[in-house]
Amino acid sequence: MRPTKQHWKVAVLDMYEQVPNEGMRCIREILTSYARIHALQLEFHEYEVRVQQQLPDLSYDIYISTGGPGSPLDSEGSEWEQRYFRLMEDISEWNETAIDKKQLLLICHSFQLMCRYLGLGNVCRRRSPAFGVFPVHKTTAGEQEQVFSELPEPYYIVDSRNWQVIELDHQKMDAIGAQVLAIEKERPHVPLERATMAIRFSDYCLGTQFHPEADATGMRMYLLQQEKKNQVITNYGAEKYHSMLEHLSDPDKIMLTHDAFIPAFLDNAIFKRPLLQ
Template sequence: MKVAILDMYDGVENEGMRCIRELLQDFAQAQDIPLRLNEFDVRGEGRVPDLSYDIYISSGGPGSPVDSAGSEWERKYFHWLQSITDWNAGPNARKKYIFLICHSFQLVCRQLELGTVCRRRSPAFGIFPVHETPQGHEEPVFNGLEDPFFILDSRNWQVIQPNEEKLAAMGARVLAIEKERPHVPLERATMAIRFSPYMVGTQFHPEADAEGMRKHLKVPAKRQRIVADHGREKYDSMLALLNEPDKILRTHDTLLPNFLLEALAHQRQYQYT
């Protein structure tokens, strides 16, 4: 299994890349297959992968998914995305699979004009339920998840007001939406989209692992920052939810592995060239 990780963190310290690496390594070991894994620093070095990979995972990252419009690294990123789209639309039997996480999801939604990408009134940070749409109930990557299922959310931006006309034109489907908050008069964000048979994205972090997140939250400097920014109640709530097996643990063990199984089943139909 040949996988490229597109690192969108721009050199900022994060847990996302560790989680993606470990999830891929665990998956390859469980499937008893060799793994070729390469990483590409998109925002810091302007590097993007070529067409030699089976699977591409584009990570989350900090900052605005709007202010980078017109930058050189973004131009390269969307050129890469178009090259994969063209490959999959062509006569090539062996398709290439893409998973977009958080910042990458927002960038692509903005580029394809699939919704309004805007700053949230306040940051989303914590473990929250998301709700499946009717299309989400039929989505293979959600197999094994409850409705709602729980996710790690950490973002200042959001995709709202999905453009139904453009979604329909490209055959895309909204799979999940933000938790319902009857007391808050704001539109619920779009949390997951199936862009094509070969590309899925989420506005949350399905790679987040409970044990790693627990260790991360207990680092004194991290604990102090979270308590200062979000309050002690939020911090204690996150630690408690990390201990529940049907929350983050289930999402981590289900969603991205389902995507990888889907991609692997397709790749196994063909021999490497």
């Protein structure tokens, strides 16, 4: 299958608020690798949204909005957030009429912001932080999602969050045509609702609670930090901590998600592959 054109523009919306992170490195590397593999002229630019209030225009084909620190509630009404959602609305309006659609990927913090903005569920703080390598499960809709087609059931992800999306408003979801694609792993001993881990908001907007860009190198660095090590052991136990480290060396765990997820999202935009198998 041939791309519809050779030159593509990607806007990366940096939501990290100038906090050191591995996410931006991973996204840069994925985009660079994808362009090389497919012999594309893939031009990408980064915009620091929350501090410098930088935002792209509508000249881009693809938009990736990253994870980031802090509360997805406290920024409501802020100037940067108003401008951010104005861009989201502009992209949505463009896609209603234009022939060449713009694809949007929302990661972690961006996903939570969109769920709150659309009123799709309860965006709330977790009882304890989630950090580590965990399995997540596809829903029936997720089984049909093209971006998930190379991922097994369950598939493994990097989770790093203090917040979650639960108690979905299914009437609002149905009204905009949104579908839940993945949910948190089942914990029979924990009497809590399983968090939503991925939503297709529309044909042109996909969001994940997890970090599909995360790689073993960055995750290993985090897990070896004493603070993160203590956090995982306190919440999940030493056995789980060592299991997470072992999973980093397994090509069928987070590296499979890293290698398959965002490239499949890009395939959908660039090669116009169908959303449903």
